[in-house]
Amino acid sequence: MNHINSNRRQFLKGLMGFGSLALFSGLSPVSTWANAKFPISPFQLGVASGEPWPDGFVIWTRVAPYPLSVDGGMPKEAVEVDWDIATDIEFKKIVQTGKAQAHPDLHHTVHVEISGLAPMTRYYYRFRLAGYESSVGTAKSAPAAHQMPERVRVAVVGCQHYETGYYTAYDYLSKEKEIDLVFHYGDYIYEGPEGKGGGRAIGDLRVSIPARQHIGPEIQTLLQYRIRYAQYRADPDLQAAHASAPFAMTFDDHEVDNNWAANIEEKGEKKDIFLLRRAAAFQAWYEYMPVRLKQKPNGPDILAYRTLDYGKMLRMNILDTRQYRSPILCTKAQLEDGFDKVDYCRTENSRNEQVLGKAQEQWLAKQMRHDKRWNVLAQQIQVMPWVRYNKSGKAYFGKDTWNGYPYARERLIESIKKNAPHGNTVILSGDLHQYFAANIPSDLNDFKSPSIATEFLTTSITSTGNGQPIRPGQEDVLKLNPHIKFINDQRGYQTLDFFKDYMRTDLKVLDFVEKPGGKMTTVASFEVAYGKPELKQIES
Template sequence: MDSTARHILDLSRRGLLRGGAGLAALAALAPAARPGLAQPVFRSFPFTLGVSSGDPAPDGFVIWTRLAPEPLQPDGGTVRAALPVTWEVAEDERFTRIAASGTAIARPELAHAVHVEVAGLAPARPYFYRFRAGSEVSRTGRARTAPAAGAAPARLRFVTAGCQHYEHGHFTAWSHIAREPDLDFVFHYGDYIYEYRGRAPGQPGWGPRVRQHLGEETISLPDYRLRYAQYRSDLDLQAAHAAHPFLPSYDDHEVDNNWAGENSEENGQGRFPVAVPPEVFVLRKAAAFQAWYEHMPVRRAAIPRGPDITAYRRLDFGTMARVHVLDTRQFRDDQPCGDGAKPACPEAFRPEAQMLGAAQEDWLLEGLAGSPGRWNILAQQVPMMRRELRGGTISMDKWDAYPAARQRILDGLAERRTPNPVVLSGDVHVALAATIRARPEDAESSAIATEFTATSITSEGDGAEMTPAGEDVLRRNPDIALFNARRGYCVSEATAAAMTTEFVALPFVTREDAPRQTAARFVVENGRAGVQRG
């Protein structure tokens, strides 16, 4: 039996066993419910997609859940009515010291997802939270507030992870992340879902087929909701969400492979002879952004308005770090030179080229000026480092194809004397560690920043320690100090003296229960840009 089906079956059985008592107790909720609200009556356990927290602040964080007693059915198996959900945040796991509580409304327009922006809490400490719908109680999640403004924490510890193709393997990496100690946050750089249709057994396609996507390629809002429900049903992923706060972003596959601004991948060239017009593509973007918001622990500021969403944001962790969560998809120009990997054409050198868009770029540069953080983290999606590929080609989907946009950011770092810039990225399904120079095309220019690229959770299957392409990348790019094509994630710990990043690798993902291994460890010293072996 497929692992998702097994997990859902287990959850449904648990709900059904408790169903008689639960339905009787639900009636008792009526006096506390708001007038006019339908009372929740569930055929089975409604919290099948788990709980999450995110975007920590010194006085609180977001907590999330979604009512979905039958998550792979239309509407998650929930009635199309607004339903009350109570929530509690406590100082202890037994909930004997309640710090905050209230009632939220799970609305059908948002797939019965609940986003609560908890405030009024103490800084720099863990809290526990849970939800209740009628007599049913969710699992307990653990969140953590950020340090107070001006506070000097001893350290900041976080994970960078993403690219989790469901069909390509098991989410064992998330079970290891769930057990990582004392994380302040998990930065999910994107590709939380993949939009591709489900592959039948034996059907050829990209990557291995270990599990199967449900449904066709995601186009409509119900398509995207089903895909998120399938991914969110994975118990390893649920465990990681319950254990740590997340800073979620998105890359391309939450919408469409290699989309850029108003442009679909289906551009009327090569494999896509029939182009999708921008006025049609916005409909898909609107559906994708709504489903992303519905399933991520983010604040109300990220509620999409049709095809527009504001997902970039800034978080401070006392004087230790300022984190800029960026969006390198929505505001960029279309990939130059027809996308793909090829030598740069004149189009790639346009001085007005945009990767972040003018407004986000100005916002970033403003935030880099006078930052309180000893470490300034650019948490984004695609590699910023100089990365020459075979035959002197570059990837047209990465910062290499937008050199003018990259140079404006690097010049901004230099002009503002921003302390210790560290770039986080993913997307390429390999682990990379690199020094970024003030002029990336000039090997003699000074080092100005450091980049850590996390490999994929599962995308492309088991992978390998090294590949011929990896050997070529290291030979052509002396500023890249690591190439590893296993699956895994990064764990970073910043102190006043240094940031240490461990590249965690799994020897396989096409089978379950892979052990946690260390592929490499690098150190960035305070005041000295560039990677050093740890």
Template structure:
């Protein structure tokens, strides 16, 4: 009763802060999409929600509180913001003034309706000697192809952070014979993309994962269209029409992610690449390999034999500005571990295409000059402990990043952990028939698995430990979780050791 009285009094006090806005009466709770936090800093984080409701057209005042306890009674920060119709009544609150490296709980209120309580955690201060960081990374959560059981297990882990590496939604229309069903034909307009996010965000397991810990997010292709490259779409859509579609997709992405106000979309652009630090232990360099890349070479995005175009020194997957930003950031980093949060496989991994060897032109292998630029930098400047984390391919891989890819004795410049999908591609399998051959033909490839799940990482000053957490199925409920493989990277060694 005392908490309700406090919130009611707060409602009247804060409503006065937004003159001209009426507090609506909702037919049902408007917080149907849950809450989320993201991009933690030493003094705060971004808090997110989106209001839902029939005939919700005018701006709505939304109150927020941050508390030091899980019941949200010991309030340490509070305020009021406006959920505006031009951003689908989404809310992005940038909280500051909090203590570093500790959990906080938060809640929103609109009218008499309250949101669920979410938990976030601030990052350590820049100079803090952090003794550990625990996070999971995931990607590719196609709604139709499975259940989000992985998130039930993820929220049972002791995590400080969740990193999502792309394909949060999928753009295709509904398909028969799937576990669940998309809610419209292929999405094109802003309202289409908003409705698709509403479908995905309505999943209770996903909501619990967002409320459990802060997220760092980046996108891949399906947030817009499969295998798109900058202003190019392979299926023949003209550039102007595609850019209109991309602008709608980027706006909907911002509306539904816990991103900062400064990252808000501007027409067809959205500032997604950025850096986040965890004391002096880890720095995350979050990449965007879609918005600035050249079109895929050698005839398109499929798996193809190497061609001269893929090695053109003018071709880029990051763009000139982002490439400079990445290399400058690595060069200046004081962190023990430098994490490249990346969408598509960085290391080369070849496959047979008829009698020839082929590489996926949608990955870094289609942009050899970009990869060489990064590898040359790692070789010459030797930033501390580079670790690439990757999504996209619906399977687990582990790579040593070698100066000479075909020579097991070549200098080690870093490692790459590729994580499988949450649901995309369905139940999966432990290994493919060609797995032994692939391992033999790619000496820098140390592990492959094609089950569903996520990757858990425990980082200390002395070592990085990665666990591939997998499930036997996603097409029915109740899948258990297990560790399929575990790797350790020792500080300064830059090579994988299987634990």
């Protein structure tokens, strides 16, 4: 079994011993930096908002004039930051002001949970410090429980490998009109070392495409995760997208390590050591995401599943498909290394297998029993069954998706049937770096059985590079899978417009991402009628 080297192991163990209170308890007592002065603006990473409720939302920034340096150009002291909320972009109509602390234990990031605002109202926000003002962000509060908005507009994004392309899609997203919420399904950062760049398939060949490079080796420690987030957040197009609309954030695997599951790392590191790495990864994720205090981790554990309501129009249940899942089915290499002997992978499926875990399954069943018009499940991995064959004619499936956990998926489908029987369930997913649009068959063994829900699997922002309309080897996907209505292998993002009686979605793609300046077009559009969970393709 492969293990990380002893030096790295000892360094990770040191996380438990050097008093990192930010990781394992509250914040350490520090002095406040009075009369702070900076040679350049301390708001180099822009602003962000998230988690809209009817009375407010979270606003975020980081105080760091040099965010990619070890200390960010900051002392080991806290600093007070002023913030303003206004109903106009010129800030002539300020409705709230306040002060927040940027603490060194949180890498001088700032999270402010704004409350007391009017529902379904657009606001503008900014931060001020030492004579500098941040860029201006905007966010719209959610409708109140009794309100039925004319429309709720959601964008879906994810998988944004820094080395495999430019964030042109985010530039386009920042200019979209009236986005209420951006759901980010995960893989906000990638943990790999500089210069690896992921890869892009060209026939049977995978080529490395480092459009730009990560800083440093594969990230393991809290400092390394922090620097990686700072590098991604320094991108101006990503900053523009964050400033343009509130985000609902979750994570998938690469925020920690490729294909991790619960306390298991794919290379076979000891579980206690991996949990230290997971604690560092979650701490950095919390620091850099516009999420609420409820999402602050406790060591290696974090409460990531939660609900966002938009009046009478929709409920979005954001799921966690990583922390509570059973081990992934073994690969050939893992079997050769004996991973199955120590419960690092499974050799077969079982009725007790988990993706969500029992507690989250019970929570979701309860949360789906509501009177909202639309029932949205926002999560990371492919739910739809997908039959495909290798060159020898043998069927295979993605082990890191719900296809690798058929009994857990069966429970999910049965829960939808029982708790959301109105034909109004829309599943959002990602991870595969391409588009899929599908009806979810009520009988998972009969792809032509009546649909119980629709699923939209959104492509990546950059991961795997430019892409093409159809990925090589997938020419027969639609023929073999009649419930899957559309696939595409280009980069981009998706918008979904929810109305009372139907929803519409537009799938946006770029002609290239491996250099700046890609042109965006809408490659496909679909409608779904309320009560009839079947995709209808329409003109874009």
